[in-house]
Amino acid sequence: MALTGLQIFKLLPKTNCRECGFATCLAFAMALAAGKTSLDDCPQASDEARETLGAAAEPPIRLVTVGQGEYAVELGGELVLFRHEKTFYHPTAVAIEVRDDLPEAELTERLRAVQALSFERVGITMRINSIAIRQTGSDSASFVKTVELVQANSPLPLTLVTQDPGAMRAALAIVGSKRPLLWGAAEANWREMTALAKEYGCPLVVTAGDLAGLSSLSEQVTGNGYKDIVLHVPAKAAGDVLRAATAIRRMAIKKRFRPFGFPVLASVGDNRDAYLTALTAATCIAKYASMIVLDTVDPAVVLPLLTLRQDIYTDPQKPIQVQAACYAIGNPGPDAPVLVTTNFSLTYFSVGNEIESSRVGAYLVTVDTDGTSVLTAWASGKFGPEQIAEALEKTAIGEKVEHRKVVIPGYVAVLSGRLAELSGWDVLVGPREAAALPGFLRSYTAN
Amino acid sequence: MSFELHREKFPCRISEVEIGAGVAGNGQRFLQVGGASTLPFLSFDGPSGHLPVIGMEVWDVVPELWPAPLENIFGPVAGDPVEWARHCAREWGAEFICLRLRGADPELSDASPEACATLARDVLDATGVPLVVLGCGNDAKDNVVLQKVSETCAGRRCLIGPVTSDNYRTIAAAAMVNGHLVIAQSPVDVNMQKQICVLLNDLGVPQTQIVMDPTTGGLGYGLEYTYSVMERVRLAALQGESSLALPMIVFCGFEAWRAKEAKTGPTDGVVQGVAWEALTAGTLLQAGADMVVMLHPEATRVVREHVKVLAGGEMAL
Numbered sequence: 001m002a003l004t005g006l007q008i009f010k011l012l013p014k015t016n017c018r019e020c021g022f023a024t025c026l027a028f029a030m031a032l033a034a035g036k037t038s039l040d041d042c043p044q045a046s047d048e049a050r051e052t053l054g055a056a057a058e059p060p061i062r063l064v065t066v067g068q069g070e071y072a073v074e075l076g077g078e079l080v081l082f083r084h085e086k087t088f089y090h091p092t093a094v095a096i097e098v099r100d101d102l103p104e105a106e107l108t109e110r111l112r113a114v115q116a117l118s119f120e121r122v123g124i125t126m127r128i129n130s131i132a133i134r135q136t137g138s139d140s141a142s143f144v145k146t147v148e149l150v151q152a153n154s155p156l157p158l159t160l161v162t163q164d165p166g167a168m169r170a171a172l173a174i175v176g177s178k179r180p181l182l183w184g185a186a187e188a189n190w191r192e193m194t195a196l197a198k199e200y201g202c203p204l205v206v207t208a209g210d211l212a213g214l215s216s217l218s219e220q221v222t223g224n225g226y227k228d229i230v231l232h233v234p235a236k237a238a239g240d241v242l243r244a245a246t247a248i249r250r251m252a253i254k255k256r257f258r259p260f261g262f263p264v265l266a267s268v269g270d271n272r273d274a275y276l277t278a279l280t281a282a283t284c285i286a287k288y289a290s291m292i293v294l295d296t297v298d299p300a301v302v303l304p305l306l307t308l309r310q311d312i313y314t315d316p317q318k319p320i321q322v323q324a325a326c327y328a329i330g331n332p333g334p335d336a337p338v339l340v341t342t343n344f345s346l347t348y349f350s351v352g353n354e355i356e357s358s359r360v361g362a363y364l365v366t367v368d369t370d371g372t373s374v375l376t377a378w379a380s381g382k383f384g385p386e387q388i389a390e391a392l393e394k395t396a397i398g399e400k401v402e403h404r405k406v407v408i409p410g411y412v413a414v415l416s417g418r419l420a421e422l423s424g425w426d427v428l429v430g431p432r433e434a435a436a437l438p439g440f441l442r443s444y445t446a447n
Numbered sequence: 448m449s450f451e452l453h454r455e456k457f458p459c460r461i462s463e464v465e466i467g468a469g470v471a472g473n474g475q476r477f478l479q480v481g482g483a484s485t486l487p488f489l490s491f492d493g494p495s496g497h498l499p500v501i502g503m504e505v506w507d508v509v510p511e512l513w514p515a516p517l518e519n520i521f522g523p524v525a526g527d528p529v530e531w532a533r534h535c536a537r538e539w540g541a542e543f544i545c546l547r548l549r550g551a552d553p554e555l556s557d558a559s560p561e562a563c564a565t566l567a568r569d570v571l572d573a574t575g576v577p578l579v580v581l582g583c584g585n586d587a588k589d590n591v592v593l594q595k596v597s598e599t600c601a602g603r604r605c606l607i608g609p610v611t612s613d614n615y616r617t618i619a620a621a622a623m624v625n626g627h628l629v630i631a632q633s634p635v636d637v638n639m640q641k642q643i644c645v646l647l648n649d650l651g652v653p654q655t656q657i658v659m660d661p662t663t664g665g666l667g668y669g670l671e672y673t674y675s676v677m678e679r680v681r682l683a684a685l686q687g688e689s690s691l692a693l694p695m696i697v698f699c700g701f702e703a704w705r706a707k708e709a710k711t712g713p714t715d716g717v718v719q720g721v722a723w724e725a726l727t728a729g730t731l732l733q734a735g736a737d738m739v740v741m742l743h744p745e746a747t748r749v750v751r752e753h754v755k756v757l758a759g760g761e762m763a764l
């Protein structure tokens with residue numbers, strides 16, 4: 001079923017016209033074989049090629065963009081079932097729901113709260129990706145008014161939640177040029193909704209009560225010539241969401257079942273226990289939702305979820321690392337403490353942030369450990385006395401400070417003797433957890 | 448294209464392990480774990496085995512840096528591990544207790560093997576639920592402590608460990624002689640996990656007496672590595688790698704509460720530390736965790752509920 005790059009190449013025009021964004025037809029063919037692009041991107045392909053390549057020419061899961069500009073978010077485009085097989089590419093988008101019956105003051109307050117849900121972690125900003133506006137009554141006027149208010153007060157892409165094509169059309173008259181996600185099409189209204197999606201060029205959520213229904217609705221919409229769709233099963237229990245999303249992802253990737261070759265949206269908002277809701281959302285992040293809709297703005301729920309998303313979507317082949325160097329934190333002078341750590345981003349930022357919050361200026365020397373943590377690096381011989389001594393030497397930290405005292409992580413206290421011998425520096429054993437650093441540094445400088 | 452649900456069939460099944468002695472009359476409960484022939488909760492593929500069990504961790508010494516949400520709950524019982532354990536089993540619904548013998552560490556209280564063993568037996572008697580016993584991490588000391596624990600709790604089918612490729616003979620032998628199970632630990636590594644399991648098999652430890660500990664990373668602090676290693680281990684096992692066809696245990700409470708975010712987040716309303724712990728567990732359940740060790744009672748409760756929700760559901764696929 002799957003074709004090789006060369007087989008695909010034979011069917012292409014071989015003009016290397018670059019309109020697909022690749023330098024050569026061969027490069028494009030290779031990318032297509034790997035499921036990383038779609039034949040639609042080659043405007044020159046013959047009808048014959050299209051027919052021959054058929055399903056094999058399209059990526060297993062379509063990449064669908066919601067919104068535009070800086071805040072646009074991409075859904076889908078995944079190639080594997082398990083992150084260790086390669087990586088997951090497009091982090092689960094998180095939308096926060098607002099209802100159109102919220103009083104204006106509460107609405108703007110909620111939007112402010114969403115805007116505040118932005119966190120720095122490992123040098124990366126994590127935030128919310130969309131506001132989902134839900135129509136609650138049959139009155140399209142309050143839906144439209146809410147859409148207007150949200151768009152005036154939030155830069156985030158919108159998700160328009162209404163089953164009523166009239167309300168959708170009215171909302172699109174205002175925000176139709178911004179590529180909102182239309183949620184959406186179901187058995188009863190799919191023709192009108194698909195027509196609207198086409199007219200405005202907006203992605204469309206397709207909903208059915210079970211997988212068989214979803215499959216046939218997906219075929220109807222795509223058969224109607226519209227492919228920017230997102231699949232949704234209105235399941236409530238975490239187990240149902242998990243099994244439906246898994247079945248969809250698996251059939252899309254392993255069976256190339258075209259009706260399921262689209263990103264999946266899961267709503268997890270209707271749970272009354274905040275922790276259980278968070279657990280359902282976590283399950284969706286791990287297992288195959290490209291977008292989730294939450295109805296909480298509590299940072300104590302959102303921060304753990306965004307952290308989990310970052311974990312699951314980091315590339316397993318490449319730990320995030322910082323450059324091995326000497327970092328000056330908070331205006332250190334010649335008496336400032338010198339600390340060493342590894343160049344694993346997580347480790348570096350854990351330590352760096354604590355030094356910063358201690359308000360004690362300090363130098364942080366990072367040893368190149370191929371981006372591994374303190375104990376992992378120590379156990380694999382990348383953070384031993386030799387490497388640390390060498391880093392002290394190489395960064396010439398000795399020229400910046402007038403003392404010769406270096407603080408090492410508490411977990412590797414055992415290497416202090418040998419490090420002192422090799423480097424000639426006095427070695428101080430710091431606390432084990434970085435969280436204890438502010439206290440440690442304050443008493444350090446007091447002495 | 449007509450829709451036909453694709454079901455995954457694996458040739459192998461995870462071994463079924465029994466923890467705790469179900470001796471009639473003494474009220475001691477026991478647990479069965481493992482037995483899956485599918486990935487977690489994918490019951491449409493086939494029998495997905497016993498539901499994961501959720502236990503709670505108890506320390507023999509009061510922890511040094513106790514974050515407020517834990518201090519508030521455990522403060523009154525922290526100095527008394529037996530009472531602490533009793534609370535876990537009776538009030539907070541722990542399905543098993545995991546006793547961490549930190550105090551055995553020569554650099555901490557250097558508790559004697561006899562004291563450790565008596566404590567383990569007292570906890571068993573006081574709670575009536577199965578017991579997991581962890582050493583302090585000092586190999587030489589753990590060898591004597593866990594040997595003594597094995598003898599004192601003989602016949603109670605405790606889960607004892609961890610053992611590693613560098614240190615397994617003494618502990619595993621003592622556990623076998625006294626009818627216990629062992630925890631086979633590897634440092635987040637599929638091949639090393641296989642290695643220790645094969646070593647135990649060679650020593651004569653049966654598949655029904657091993658639980659694997661692939662090493663837990665907390666949310667935001669290595670979770671993704673544990674997650675993927677566990678997924679790989681479970682897939683390999685289901686596909687026929689019999690040495691890995693064993694249940695897995697994860698230590699979510701211990702790892703999650705080490706995170707700065709768990710200690711510093713909001714502590715009223717939704718407690719960030721509880722969410723941190725619950726999400727660490729919820730995620731690892733998806734990677735194949737069969738035994739989940741928690742700390743905070745609220746996190747324990749929601750994860751137990753979550754397991755039920757995952758196993759239940761009414762949607763036909």
Ligand code: B12
Pocket residue numbers: 319339340341342344346347350351371372373374375376377378379380407408409410411429430431432433434435437633634635636662663664665668669670672673702
């Ligand atoms: C994820 C992980 C891995 C990942 C690597 C992740 C990475 N990029 O480093 C993988 C799977 C690749 C891995 C591999 C190995 N691992 Co590993 N791994 C872990 C795990 C689960 C989490 C590590 C982590 O990310 N911690 C988070 C970071 C932020 O912690 P940290 O760097 O220590 O930083 C903290 C403190 O040290 C402190 N700090 C840091 N710098 C400084 C500086 C100063 C001055 C101060 C005061 C404080 C301070 O602040 C930070 C926050 O508190 C731990 C077990 C665990 N649960 O902790 C095992 C662990 C570290 N690994 C271990 C081992 C043995 C290995 C291997 C050597 C196994 C092997 N033989 O193959 C390999 C090495 C492979 C290689 N060649 O590199 C052992 C180490 C045993 C020991 N005590 O020495 C551990 C403890 C597991 C175990 N119990 O056996 N591992």
Ligand code: SF4
Pocket residue numbers: 012013014015016017018019020021022023024025028029041042043044045
């Ligand atoms: S657009 Fe088509 S013809 Fe042009 S280079 Fe790409 S593959 Fe070749």
